[in-house]
Amino acid sequence: DAGVTQSPTHLIKTRGQQVTLRCSPKSGHDTVSWYQQALGQGPQFIFQYYEEEERQRGNFPDRFSGHQFPNYSSELNVNALLLGDSALYLCASSFKGLANEKLFFGSGTQLSVL
Amino acid sequence: QQQVKQSPQSLIVQKGGISIINCAYENTAFDYFPWYQQFPGKGPALLIAIRPDVSEKKEGRFTISFNKSAKQFSLHIMDSQPGDSATYFCAATFLTSGTYKYIFGTGTRLKVLA
Structure with missing residues (x-):
């Protein structure tokens, strides 16, 4: 059983x-x-x-957008990158029917903005 | 009010010792308190979790102690091993707009000396 997979692992x-x-x-x-x-x-x-809909959003600007596909996979898009966007981006999956919707994380994508 | 305050920021323990990490919260709507373990280059992995109707939960060498009246909870790692060296995050969740929102602490970097 494959866990949460993210790509790429690193990005500059x-x-x-x-x-x-x-x-x-x-x-x-x-x-x-x-x-x-x-x-x-x-x-x-x-x-x-x-x-396939954004259900909740944290305190991030509109430069951050996403998408979910019918097979449940997802994309995160960031426009007009800033130096401060350099970080590890983690994807976590869960099942709506599970109590407290326990999160399972991928290994992340390390984004460096120069 | 949605913050989870975690301490200490870093911790060094001798092999075989007890590691203790503390977290505090304000929001009484939180109803699930997981702890995550993260190794370098990896995403956080669920370690152990507790609900507020229980004062203690033990899984192997890991124990969560929960004090509802003080709004505090802590992770105890008994017989700490070098392999436990990692960053630990406490978290708290609550139901909002039909979905569970996770709030994470700032993390504790644990180093267990051999």
């Missing part, structure tokens, strides 16, 4: 560019959440997708 971009990160949820999971983890900090909630 320059300011102003756009980036797309991808996530495949754990088998049987229907919900995908994205988190940003800055160095030495805890994960910060970006948004959650369920049934």
Whole structure:
């Protein structure tokens, strides 16, 4: 049983560019959440997708957008990259029917903005 | 009010010792308190979790102690091993707009000396 998979593992971009990160949820999971983890900090909630719709959003600007596909996989898009966007981006999947919707994380995409 | 405050920021323990990490919260709507373990280059992995109607939960060498009146909970790692060296995050969740929102602490970097 494959867990949560994310691609790419590492990415280097320059300011102003756009980036797309991808996530495949754990088998049987229907919900995908994205988190940003800055160095030495805890994960910060970006948004959650369920049934191909954004269900909840954290305190992130509109430069951060996402999508969920019919197979439950998801993309995170960040436009007009800033130096401060450099972080580990984590995808977590869960199942709506499970108590407290326990999160299972992927290994993340390390984004560096130069 | 949605914050989870975690301490200490870092911890060094001798092999065989007890590691203790503390977290505090304000929001009484939180109803599930998981702990995550993260190794370098990996995403956080669920370690152990507790609900507020229980004062203690033990799984192997890991124990969560929960004090509802003080709004505090802690992770105890008994007989700490070098393989336990990792960053630990406490978290708290609550139901909002039909979905569970996770709030993470800032993390504790644990180093267990051989």
